Amino acid sequence: xxxxxxxxxxxxxxxxxxxxxxxxxxxxxxxxxxxxxxxxxxxxxxxxxxxxxxxxxxxxxxxxxxxxxxxxxxxxxxxxxxxxxxxxxxxxxxxxxxxxxxxxxxxxxxxxxxxxxxxxxxxxxxxxxxxxxxxxxxxxxxxxxxxxxxxxxxxxxxxxxxxxxxxxxxxxxxxxxxxxxxxxxxxxxxxxxxxxxxxxxxxxxxxxxxxxxxxxxxxxxxxxxxxxxxxxxxxxxxxxxxxxxxxxxxxxxxxxxxxxxxxxxxxxxxxxxxxxxxxxxxxxxxxxxxxxxxxxxxxxxxxxxxxxxxxxxxxxxxxxxxxxxxxxxxxxxxxxxxxxxxxxxxxxxxxxxxxxxxxxxxxxxxxxxxxxxxxxxxxxxxxxxxxxxxxxxxxxxxxxxxxxxxxxxxxxxxxxxxxxxxxxxxxxxxxxxxxxxxxxxxxxxxxxxxxxxxxxxxxxxxxxxxxxxxxxxxxxxxxxxxxxxxxxxxx
Numbered sequence: 001x002x003x004x005x006x007x008x009x010x011x012x013x014x015x016x017x018x019x020x021x022x023x024x025x026x027x028x029x030x031x032x033x034x035x036x037x038x039x040x041x042x043x044x045x046x047x048x049x050x051x052x053x054x055x056x057x058x059x060x061x062x063x064x065x066x067x068x069x070x071x072x073x074x075x076x077x078x079x080x081x082x083x084x085x086x087x088x089x090x091x092x093x094x095x096x097x098x099x100x101x102x103x104x105x106x107x108x109x110x111x112x113x114x115x116x117x118x119x120x121x122x123x124x125x126x127x128x129x130x131x132x133x134x135x136x137x138x139x140x141x142x143x144x145x146x147x148x149x150x151x152x153x154x155x156x157x158x159x160x161x162x163x164x165x166x167x168x169x170x171x172x173x174x175x176x177x178x179x180x181x182x183x184x185x186x187x188x189x190x191x192x193x194x195x196x197x198x199x200x201x202x203x204x205x206x207x208x209x210x211x212x213x214x215x216x217x218x219x220x221x222x223x224x225x226x227x228x229x230x231x232x233x234x235x236x237x238x239x240x241x242x243x244x245x246x247x248x249x250x251x252x253x254x255x256x257x258x259x260x261x262x263x264x265x266x267x268x269x270x271x272x273x274x275x276x277x278x279x280x281x282x283x284x285x286x287x288x289x290x291x292x293x294x295x296x297x298x299x300x301x302x303x304x305x306x307x308x309x310x311x312x313x314x315x316x317x318x319x320x321x322x323x324x325x326x327x328x329x330x331x332x333x334x335x336x337x338x339x340x341x342x343x344x345x346x347x348x349x350x351x352x353x354x355x356x357x358x359x360x361x362x363x364x365x366x367x368x369x370x371x372x373x374x375x376x377x378x379x380x381x382x383x384x385x386x387x388x389x390x391x392x393x394x395x396x397x398x399x400x401x402x403x404x405x406x407x408x409x410x411x412x413x414x415x416x417x418x419x420x421x422x423x424x425x426x427x428x429x430x431x432x433x434x435x436x437x438x439x440x441x442x443x444x445x446x447x448x449x450x451x452x453x454x455x456x457x458x459x460x461x462x463x464x465x466x467x468x469x470x471x472x473x474x475x476x477x478x479x480x481x482x483x484x485x486x487x488x489x490x491x
Contacts, residue, residue, distance in 0.1 A: 168250030236281025283404025392476025
């Protein structure tokens, strides 16, 4: 039994290590290429290019932010006779009336803008996008979720890249209008900034599969059609279509230099709902597309390896949670089974992963600092908190991944937005904020106690090798559980 536990622990640790090696490759690719002056745009920017563009705004009950979004899109610096705006409105509350008034306002000013209401609201966001695409005028389709506030130059900056007939998608970097709202939003920004720099940038430079991130990007309509259109059989229709379109030969590019501001979830249960959708959807896409990638003959070995770990990104939560749960019984076994010491040393190779992940996130984090020393001081504060936070979400997200792998279906749960643009903003008591507790939250609290026992045993036996891990797990599950309960009780 003891040997079996060590073996299982080691296998999950090896997955984390291999994942980290792939991530290290992205870091190398990003650092090698980020300072290069790209010529992709320069050759096209010399001549005007203003094709017909449709902007799609998929909306479901967004009363607090929808006016902000429509106003931003309506002020795009793009020829009005080449611009169409579709507000794909699946709302069931007063958002419908708010949109109607705002659409009428901009129509009077000569804008081609329409509130599109489906008779049958099937397929959630994917269904709305597909419905809108089938009647849109544009050759290119820009998509924005309700929490985004794109700049007036967004289309001017992205559309010229499509003069390259191979380009199917231009994805831009997410920015954060409420990053400083709370520690919760700062940690989200910490994670997302790494994705929208090192990960997406590294994949882009290396010629690997990248993904449209669901918003703040532009599609060539033909690429959507060739990929098979928007499908609602996964919760991450963006990742699914991204792979299907790229497997058809379309090229995706990521432009880090083009930013699109958006609002981060400030309420814990809203964040957990978003995380559940992302991780479960990624698992569903793994089941659906992994075999197609592996069998495809037009991609290199390393591109396929990167795609495997890209699609299996959500499995990392299962690995982390399994390692965490096994760490305490193995720590106890270690005290009474000295013959297993070599295996315990083997299992510690997962520490290599922390170093690699640290390099990846520091590469992203330090970009906003002129002095690397100051950046490092701030980093050693945020990085352990981020790790603890991620570990605290591992149970919740692992359940989502398992549902995705086993084919269990669940509805598309939107992430509530509250128009929080400054620290004094408040989501409390607003509509959409009432999310009920479930058994997972209560179990997260029990897990905090479980790992606190591990901390106690470290001091009791004067064996401190596992103390950092137990401390981060205790902190992570405590914070996730505490804030889930606290925010659910706010009315």
